[in-house]
Amino acid sequence: MTDTKTLSTDIQEFLQSATAEEKEVLQQFLNGLKQKHAGDHPSYVSGWLQAEGKWNEDGSYQMRIPIHKGIQNPLEIVHGGVTATLMDTCMGTLANHSTPAEKAAVTLEIKVNYLKPGKGNYLYCRTEVISQSSKTLFLTSTIKDENDQTIAFGTGTFYVIDFLA
Amino acid sequence: MTDTKTLSTDIQEFLQSATAEEKEVLQQFLNGLKQKHAGDHPSYVSGWLQAEGKWNEDGSYQMRIPIHKGIQNPLEIVHGGVTATLMDTCMGTLANHSTPAEKAAVTLEIKVNYLKPGKGNYLYCRTEVISQSSKTLFLTSTIKDENDQTIAFGTGTFYVIDFLA
Amino acid sequence: MTDTKTLSTDIQEFLQSATAEEKEVLQQFLNGLKQKHAGDHPSYVSGWLQAEGKWNEDGSYQMRIPIHKGIQNPLEIVHGGVTATLMDTCMGTLANHSTPAEKAAVTLEIKVNYLKPGKGNYLYCRTEVISQSSKTLFLTSTIKDENDQTIAFGTGTFYVIDFLA
Amino acid sequence: MTDTKTLSTDIQEFLQSATAEEKEVLQQFLNGLKQKHAGDHPSYVSGWLQAEGKWNEDGSYQMRIPIHKGIQNPLEIVHGGVTATLMDTCMGTLANHSTPAEKAAVTLEIKVNYLKPGKGNYLYCRTEVISQSSKTLFLTSTIKDENDQTIAFGTGTFYVIDFLA
Numbered sequence: 250m251t252d253t254k255t256l257s258t259d260i261q262e263f264l265q266s267a268t269a270e271e272k273e274v275l276q277q278f279l280n281g282l283k284q285k286h287a288g289d290h291p292s293y294v295s296g297w298l299q300a301e302g303k304w305n306e307d308g309s310y311q312m313r314i315p316i317h318k319g320i321q322n323p324l325e326i327v328h329g330g331v332t333a334t335l336m337d338t339c340m341g342t343l344a345n346h347s348t349p350a351e352k353a354a355v356t357l358e359i360k361v362n363y364l365k366p367g368k369g370n371y372l373y374c375r376t377e378v379i380s381q382s383s384k385t386l387f388l389t390s391t392i393k394d395e396n397d398q399t400i401a402f403g404t405g406t407f408y409v410i411d412f413l414a
Numbered sequence: 415m416t417d418t419k420t421l422s423t424d425i426q427e428f429l430q431s432a433t434a435e436e437k438e439v440l441q442q443f444l445n446g447l448k449q450k451h452a453g454d455h456p457s458y459v460s461g462w463l464q465a466e467g468k469w470n471e472d473g474s475y476q477m478r479i480p481i482h483k484g485i486q487n488p489l490e491i492v493h494g495g496v497t498a499t500l501m502d503t504c505m506g507t508l509a510n511h512s513t514p515a516e517k518a519a520v521t522l523e524i525k526v527n528y529l530k531p532g533k534g535n536y537l538y539c540r541t542e543v544i545s546q547s548s549k550t551l552f553l554t555s556t557i558k559d560e561n562d563q564t565i566a567f568g569t570g571t572f573y574v575i576d577f578l579a
Numbered sequence: 580m581t582d583t584k585t586l587s588t589d590i591q592e593f594l595q596s597a598t599a600e601e602k603e604v605l606q607q608f609l610n611g612l613k614q615k616h617a618g619d620h621p622s623y624v625s626g627w628l629q630a631e632g633k634w635n636e637d638g639s640y641q642m643r644i645p646i647h648k649g650i651q652n653p654l655e656i657v658h659g660g661v662t663a664t665l666m667d668t669c670m671g672t673l674a675n676h677s678t679p680a681e682k683a684a685v686t687l688e689i690k691v692n693y694l695k696p697g698k699g700n701y702l703y704c705r706t707e708v709i710s711q712s713s714k715t716l717f718l719t720s721t722i723k724d725e726n727d728q729t730i731a732f733g734t735g736t737f738y739v740i741d742f743l744a
Numbered sequence: 745m746t747d748t749k750t751l752s753t754d755i756q757e758f759l760q761s762a763t764a765e766e767k768e769v770l771q772q773f774l775n776g777l778k779q780k781h782a783g784d785h786p787s788y789v790s791g792w793l794q795a796e797g798k799w800n801e802d803g804s805y806q807m808r809i810p811i812h813k814g815i816q817n818p819l820e821i822v823h824g825g826v827t828a829t830l831m832d833t834c835m836g837t838l839a840n841h842s843t844p845a846e847k848a849a850v851t852l853e854i855k856v857n858y859l860k861p862g863k864g865n866y867l868y869c870r871t872e873v874i875s876q877s878s879k880t881l882f883l884t885s886t887i888k889d890e891n892d893q894t895i896a897f898g899t900g901t902f903y904v905i906d907f908l909a
Contacts, residue, residue, distance in 0.1 A: 251437040253429055259441070260425055263448060264418055271451060272416040274458050276424070278443050283428060286436060293439050293484040294493040297462070319458040322506075328459040329521040330502040334495025341487075341494070356494040357880070358853060358901060360525035360690050362717050362734060364710035379732055380694035384879070385852070385903070387692050387732065389719075402709055402717065404692060404734055406853060406901070408880070522715070523688060523736060525855050527882050527899060529875035544897055545859040549714070550687070550738070552857050552897065554884075567874055567882065569857060569899055571688060571736070573715070581767040583759055589771070590755055593778060594748055601781060602746040604788050606754070608773050613758060616766060623769050623814040624823040627792070649788040652836075658789040659836070659851040660829025667825040671817075686824040690855035 274319035295338050298331070302342060309377040310343040316370055327367030327400075336361060336390045336403040339374040344386045344407040347378055353412040354386060359405040367401070369394045384409050439484035460503050463496070467507060474542040475508040481535055492532030492565075501526060501555045501568040504539040509551045509572040512543055518577040519551060524570040532566070534559045549574050604649035625668050628661070632672060639707040640673040646700055657697030657730075666691060666720045666733040669704040674716045674737040677708055683742040684716060689735040697731070699724045714739050769814035790833050793826070797837060804872040805838040811865055822862030822895075831856060831885045831898040834869045839881045839902040842873055848907040849881060854900040862896070864889045879904050 264272065278297060285296030298314045305311060312335060314320075320331040337359055344354035376390040385408055392401040429437065443462060450461030463479045470476060477500060479485075485496040502524055509519035541555040550573055557566040594602065608627060615626030628644045635641060642665060644650075650661040667689055674684035706720040715738055722731040759767065773792060780791030793809045800806060807830060809815075815826040832854055839849035871885040880903055887896040 251434065251441045253432075253437060256437055256441050256444070257426065257429055259444060261422065263444060263451070264422055267418075267447075267451065269416065271447060272418060272421055275444075275447060276416045276421050279421070279424060279428060279440075282432075282436060282440060286428070286432065291488045292486065292493060294487070294495055297484075319462075321457065322459070323456045324518060324520070326520075328457060328499070328502070329506070329524065330459055330495070330499025333498035333502060333524065333526075334493070337493070337495040337498060353489060355489070355491075356526075356528050358525065358527045359494065359498065360523065360734065360855065361498075361521075362523045362736060363521050364717055380729055387694055389732070399710055402719070402734065404690065404732065406692060525690065525899065527901060529882055545894055552859055554897070564875055567884070567899065569855065569897065571857060581764065581771045583762075583767060586767055586771050586774075587756065587759055589774060591752065593774060593781075594752060597777075597781065599746065601777060602748060602751055605774075605777060606746045606751050609751075609754060609758060609770075612762075612766060612770060616758070616762065621818045622816065622823060624817070624825055627814075649792075651787070652789070653786045654848060654850070656850075658787060658829070658832070659854065660789055660825070660832040663828035663832060663854065663856075664823070664825025667823070667828060671824070683819060685819070685821075686856075686858050688855065688857045689824065689828065690853065691828075691851075692853045693851050 270318050273317065277317045277319050294334060298335060298338065300335070300338060309375055310339060310346070311373060311375040312339045313371050313373050316367065316372060327372060329361070329363060332363065332367060332392060332401050333359065333361045335372060335374050335392065336401070336405070339376045339390055340388045340405045340407065343376050343378060344388060347381060347386060348409050351412055352409050354407040354409050357385070357406040357408045359403060361401055361403045363401050365398055365400040367394065369396065371395050372400070435483050438482065442482045442484050459499060463500060463503065465500070465503060474540055475504060475511070476538060476540040477504045478536050478538050481532065481537060492537060494528060497528065497532060497557060497566050498524065498526045500537060500539050500557065501566070501570070504541045504555055505553045505570045505572065508541050508543060509553060512546060512551060513574050516577055517574050519572040519574050522550070522571040522573045524568060526566055526568045528566050530563055530565040532559065534561065536560050537565070600648050603647065607647045607649050624664060628665060628668065630665070630668060639705055640669060640676070641703060641705040642669040643701050643703050646697065646702060657702060659691070659693060662693065662697060662722060662731050663689065663691045665702060665704050665722065666731070666735070669706045669720055670718045670735045670737065673706050673708060674718060677711060677716060678739050681742055682739050684737040684739050687715070687736040687738045689733060691731055691733045693731050695728055695730040697724065699726065701725050702730070765813050768812065772812045772814050789829060793830060793833065795830070795833060804870055805834060805841070806868060806870040807834045808866050808868050811862065811867060822867060824856070824858060827858065827862060827887060827896050828854065828856045830867060830869050830887065831896070831900070834871045834885055835883045835900045835902065838871050838873060839883060842876060842881060843904050846907055847904050849902040849904050852880070852901040852903045854898060856896055856898045858896050860893055860895040862889065864891065866890050867895070
């Protein structure tokens with residue numbers, strides 16, 4: 250178990266030698282952790298992404314995440330794993346929303362095509378259910394930047410399981 | 415720019431209301447950030463994963479990440495996005511290692527098949543280059559848990575670009 | 580080289596023992612071969628499928644193929660390989676149409692999600708270019724049956740090469 | 745229903761104007777149809793491919809198909825749809841072999857990465873089951889040419905259904 254005092258000292262020490270960029274990344278992570286604490290996220294992963302969800306009237310679902318140094322790769326574009334995580338999170342939320350309350354939907358497979366570098370201030374992911382049976386769901390996701398450029402496209406299959414509370 | 419004093423106060427305040435689990439997650443993130451500061455990671459994302467790489471004699475490359483609350487989904491299995499990120503990071507490292515120094519390799523597409531729930535203390539990802547031309551690389555990854563169970567399999571295409579220093 | 584007389588005799592012999600279904604399949608294949616002879620198809624494969632293409636005003640392209648015994652699997656639904664071939668052909672036609680005359684576009688990867696059994700009299704595949712650079716194209720395809728049910732969804736990446744005449 | 749006399753006349757007429765290449769393609773198709781008639785293939789599609797299967801001692805399964813004009817694209821390499829069909833057929837045979845007798849396995853999704861042009865006299869596809877549960881199977885396939893060059897790699901998920909006799 251993490252001791253608060255030790256953790257606090259650990260952080261103070263880190264801050265003394267941290268670069269400006271590292272402090273910014275820690276601040277971004279803390280923002281996500283506070284959102285998770287406030288109940289805004291089902292997982293620390295979507296907290297880390299600071300993902301904001303929105304239901305559309307046509308049944309699709311979308312998420313927005315802020316771009317910062319903490320999610321970029323060395324080429325200063327959004328890390329491909331983050332793009333995939335955004336899709337999986339967006340698809341997973343919609344898939345679980347689309348299954349009965351006593352069931353859960355887990356990812357069976359996901360494919361992401363990277364079309365343009367992820368740059369700017371935000372990424373927007375829009376997801377829809379294309380087909381659904383009692384046991385599987387198939388979804389597509391389109392990720393755009395703030396200039397409405399499509400930067401990634403994904404397809405995913407989710408499998409419906411009994412939720413073990 | 416992040417002000418150190420404000421950040422420090424922000425963290426102290428958070429720690430006062432944080433749950434034991436949240437403190438553990440913050441500790442894990444701090445560990446990754448310290449590793450990044452020490453030069454152990456090319457990106458904050460692989461720092462966040464606390465990924466440890468290892469080159470194998472057969473030319474393949476592998477990465478190990480510790481499993482903790484911060485990377486699990488609400489079902490207490492490793493978040494699918496984290497599994498994808500581990501693969502993309504492992505593939506990306508090997509792909510860039512396999513291209514000339516003045517070039518970089520970026521993900522064109524990746525597909526992940528989730529085979530078993532990711533549980534236990536660690537995940538191990540082993541990646542190899544299956545085929546390579548002057549412009550593209552094709553790689554496969556197998557992720558296993560500490561009991562040698564295959565929990566995910568991935569394929570990815572990387573595209574070789576001129577590195578803009 | 581195939582001797583016409585031998586081939587003719589060979590076919591006559593086959594017809595004597597052939598079942599009604601086998602004769603129907605041979606008839607379908609012959610129809611495709613005649614279409615190929617007439618210049619309606621760039622390859623024997625699209626001839627075999629008896630694919631009919633159509634350009635849409637929005638820049639998308641679609642193909643229709645008739646369903647018959649010769650393209651079904653033992654469960655009497657369209658063979659998954661035929662569905663994939665229809666997509667690859669439809670995508671390939673649009674990809675090549677979208678590249679300069681001195682270039683050709685070849686499939687780098689394709690993924691097909693099978694959503695419902697392919698049944699009825701026809702399959703309709705609609706393909707569009709989602710993103711294009713000087714070296715790659717990314718396309719999606721939706722295959723529907725005659726009742727407008729989506730039976731498959733596909734994504735594909737094509738790579739642009741110099742055409743060697 | 746196809747009338748034998750009409751079909752026979754139809755074929756004779758076609759042969760009078762057919763090119764040498766078209767006769768060769770018809771011969772190849774007839775060979776496959778005769779193999780299907782003899783019970784060598786579960787479907788006309790694998791007959792068309794003239795696929796020959798072989799069980800390996802390690803539990804994997806492989807198929808070999810001859811390359812001829814009828815399965816090539818205009819660039820004189822094996823049509824991508826044929827490569828996909830070979831994989832789907834090879835995976836489907838192994839998947840169905842690996843499920844109980846009263847069940848059938850159908851393709852849920854397949855992804856094919858094309859690595860080198862398919863050329864030469866034969867293609868060899870080797871498939872193995874990577875993971876299996878009561879409801880799904882995950883398989884990989886590697887396709888090589890006769891010089892042992894890997895020309896394509898595929899992954900596929902099959903879904904287990906009750907066989908309706």
